[in-house]
Amino acid sequence: MYGQIVRDGLVNVTGIEDLGLTSPVLQRTSDAFFKEISPFLLHFGMFVPTIIGQCTPEQQAKWLPLAMDLKIIGTYAQTELGHGTFIRGLETTATYDASTEQFILKTPKLSSYKWWAGGLGKTANHCIVLAQLYTKGVCHGPHPFIVQIRDTETHMPLPGIKVGEIGPKLGFNTADNGFLGFEDFRIPRENLMMKNAQVTKDGTYVKVARHGKLTYGTMVFVRVMLVSDMAYCLAKAVTIAVRYSAVRRQSQPKPDQPEPQVLDYLTQQHKLFICISTAHAMKLTSTWLWNTFTGVLADMRDGNTDTLPELHALSSCLKAISTSDTSALIEQCRFACGGHGYMYSSNLPALYSFATATRTYEGDYTVLLLQTARFLVKSWEQMDEGKPLTPTLAYLEQSRNGSQVSWDDSPEGIVRGFDAVAAGRIGACVKSIRKHINNGMDYEDAWQMTTVQLVGAAEAHCRAVICRVYRDETARLTAGCSPGVKAVLDQLSTLYLLYWALERTGDLLRFSSLSERDIENLQARYEALLLKIRPNAVGLVDAFDFRDEVLMSTLGSYDGRVYERLMEEALKTPLNREPVSDSFHKYIKPMMQGKL
Ligand SMILES: CCCCCCC/C=C/C(=O)SCCNC(=O)CCNC(=O)[C@H](O)C(C)(C)COP(=O)(O)OP(=O)(O)OC[C@H]1O[C@@H](n2cnc3c(N)ncnc32)[C@H](O)[C@@H]1OP(=O)(O)O
Numbered sequence: 172m173y174g175q176i177v178r179d180g181l182v183n184v185t186g187i188e189d190l191g192l193t194s195p196v197l198q199r200t201s202d203a204f205f206k207e208i209s210p211f212l213l214h215f216g217m218f219v220p221t222i223i224g225q226c227t228p229e230q231q232a233k234w235l236p237l238a239m240d241l242k243i244i245g246t247y248a249q250t251e252l253g254h255g256t257f258i259r260g261l262e263t264t265a266t267y268d269a270s271t272e273q274f275i276l277k278t279p280k281l282s283s284y285k286w287w288a289g290g291l292g293k294t295a296n297h298c299i300v301l302a303q304l305y306t307k308g309v310c311h312g313p314h315p316f317i318v319q320i321r322d323t324e325t326h327m328p329l330p331g332i333k334v335g336e337i338g339p340k341l342g343f344n345t346a347d348n349g350f351l352g353f354e355d356f357r358i359p360r361e362n363l364m365m366k367n368a369q370v371t372k373d374g375t376y377v378k379v380a381r382h383g384k385l386t387y388g389t390m391v392f393v394r395v396m397l398v399s400d401m402a403y404c405l406a407k408a409v410t411i412a413v414r415y416s417a418v419r420r421q422s423q424p425k426p427d428q429p430e431p432q433v434l435d436y437l438t439q440q441h442k443l444f445i446c447i448s449t450a451h452a453m454k455l456t457s458t459w460l461w462n463t464f465t466g467v468l469a470d471m472r473d474g475n476t477d478t479l480p481e482l483h484a485l486s487s488c489l490k491a492i493s494t495s496d497t498s499a500l501i502e503q504c505r506f507a508c509g510g511h512g513y514m515y516s517s518n519l520p521a522l523y524s525f526a527t528a529t530r531t532y533e534g535d536y537t538v539l540l541l542q543t544a545r546f547l548v549k550s551w552e553q554m555d556e557g558k559p560l561t562p563t564l565a566y567l568e569q570s571r572n573g574s575q576v577s578w579d580d581s582p583e584g585i586v587r588g589f590d591a592v593a594a595g596r597i598g599a600c601v602k603s604i605r606k607h608i609n610n611g612m613d614y615e616d617a618w619q620m621t622t623v624q625l626v627g628a629a630e631a632h633c634r635a636v637i638c639r640v641y642r643d644e645t646a647r648l649t650a651g652c653s654p655g656v657k658a659v660l661d662q663l664s665t666l667y668l669l670y671w672a673l674e675r676t677g678d679l680l681r682f683s684s685l686s687e688r689d690i691e692n693l694q695a696r697y698e699a700l701l702l703k704i705r706p707n708a709v710g711l712v713d714a715f716d717f718r719d720e721v722l723m724s725t726l727g728s729y730d731g732r733v734y735e736r737l738m739e740e741a742l743k744t745p746l747n748r749e750p751v752s753d754s755f756h757k758y759i760k761p762m763m764q765g766k767l
């Protein structure tokens with residue numbers, strides 16, 4: 172039963188549905204079961220996918236059944252105390268000893284200790300370790316190895332293994348993130364995950380993969396999955412905040428009239444309706460990204476890795492923007508719930524601490540946007556050389572002549588406006604890099620001096636992609652819907668465009684013919700749209716269809732018994748078990764009597 176819930180709850184996150192282990196009905200039941208982050212998150216989220224992505228069929232046949240049946244519990248230990256972002260800088264070594272056909276794992280310094288892996292502290296008995304592979308005296312860079320770290324009977328760390336928990340964090344406190352060190356710890360040669368690179372018995376290194384970065388495949392997979400995870404988290408947060416805002420009444424804008432629901436305030440609608448539409452935008456974009464991802468996997472199975480760079484660029488920026496937008500918007504949902512939003516029992520603090528971690532893990536926000544920017548600048552240069560553009564950069568072609576794009580305030584026109592902003596910002600980066608080089612800088616320094624603009628350009632590209640996908644997919648998916656449903660979903664996608672157009676007026680003034688008058692029109696349309704969405708707001712969040720057990724919120728339950736639930740939870744707190752706590756007699760009373 173327990174294993175079944177773990178699997179059903181997490182299989183959806185791992186995207187390994189094709190193993191036939193889940194049904195949509197069971198999506199994320201683990202949230203109701205575990206309440207907090209599961210120590211098994213990394214097992215199904217990264218350990219199993221890495222076995223699938225990095226092992227040969229023979230290795231999969233050995234490890235996958237053990238992992239799927241929870242006969243072994245694994246995690247993914249890549250990050251070290253000294254390095255997380257710069258994977259090539261990892262210090263843990265795996266040196267091949269041909270005489271015993273074993274790798275010897277070593278963490279030579281304190282900074283080489285593995286740090287952060289979820290479930291590593293107390294739960295896992297196996298883990299995937301990224302280590303610099305040495306054979307015949309040559310370093311071949313970071314490679315993944317499967318390593319048993321604890322005895323499966325006693326759970327004691329094996330000799331040569333130093334493992335423990337890293338301590339309290341802002342969130343993720345039930346994930347037992349751990350540290351791990353190796354003292355000349357030996358593993359069989361076959362524990363190198365050999366799909367992309369192999370070491371033969373005599374120690375010869377054989378590169379199998381056609382692309383140098385396929386070892387990073389699990390990270391690409393998880394970045395793709397995180398986009399839909401963010402849609403899910405934001406949908407939860409906004410369900411809580413909208414339902415609460417329909418219950419909460421405050422202030423008296425008009426004399427002699429009852430206090431309105433706070434949801435009737437335009438500023439509240441401004442805070443919340445963008446969260447509803449962003450959840451939809453991210454869900455649709457994540458499905459589109461997943462289809463792109465599986466398309467690239469199919470290309471690679473046919474030996475073609477040409478589409479991988481675009482996928483890496485897309486998954487990097489969408490991971491960065493979806494996690495960043497989600498954490499900011501969940502915080503906005505908390506603000507929208509006033510003081511009660513700060514209560515742990517609202518579940519908004521836990522949702523926030525989860526989302527804000529995702530902005531850092533699996534590739535830091537800035538670092539990933541700079542990866543996308545690398546691809547954008549390269550594409551611009553290829554366009555200058557007359558080479559074809561990849562599908563998501565087709566918009567560059569239209570704006571290459573440098574003439575200003577004329578502003579068109581239809582939804583499709585606004586999408587083109589975002590394309591123009593992205594193209595303009597990428598072009599400005601290329602110009603800046605070239606200017607620095609012409610002034611005598613080398614390429615790396617010229618790049619470094621442009622990185623603030625490059626991050627902005629990657630964000631603009633990502634926003635343009637989201638706007639286009641959201642608009643196109645809404646039109647496609649609602650084609651057969653009733654006029655009512657179609658109209659409401661169209662309102663939500665239009666809201667997203669208007670909101671971001673108003674957020675980016677500076678860029679639109681710079682890269683299109685947008686005028687002051689156009690901005691006034693956008694603002695008026697945006698405000699009118701908030702009022703149109705208001706009557707459907709509660710219905711829209713109910714349509715996300717979260718069970719109370721999954722939402723786990725005193726403020727967001729379906730029945731709206733907010734104050735009753737807050738009091739019920741308050742009465743459960745251990746401090747309310749006795750009318751007078753021991754500390755009164757021990758410390759407060761003596762202090763009042765001047766005895767302390
Ligand atoms: C849903 C399940 C939830 C599970 C919970 C997860 C909990 C958390 C787990 C973790 O955090 S695990 C650790 C994750 N760590 C990271 O994400 C580290 C981030 N760093 C990197 O990804 C890379 O090191 C880097 C920043 C991309 C840089 O790598 P490197 O220095 O080796 O490359 P560059 O010299 O910058 O680029 C060279 C070349 O390679 C291309 N490239 C880089 N990465 C990839 C990739 N993944 N796939 C394809 N291509 C890649 C890059 O674009 C460059 O291309 P060119 O420009 O030279 O063509």
Ligand SMILES: Cc1cc2nc3c(=O)[nH]c(=O)nc-3n(C[C@H](O)[C@H](O)[C@H](O)COP(=O)(O)OP(=O)(O)OC[C@H]3O[C@@H](n4cnc5c(N)ncnc54)[C@H](O)[C@@H]3O)c2cc1C
Binds near residue numbers: 343536
């Ligand atoms: C909750 C949580 C769970 C995690 N779980 C795991 C796990 O299970 N397994 C695992 O292996 N790891 C895990 N990690 C580690 C995580 O992947 C790394 O923390 C993350 O990749 C960021 O790397 P870093 O900590 O080295 O940050 P750093 O790279 O040191 O970042 C510090 C600052 O430097 C900036 N910076 C770094 N490089 C550049 C650059 N080239 N250009 C510009 N700015 C730069 C960053 O933007 C950031 O502002 C987890 C982390 C967290 C918070």
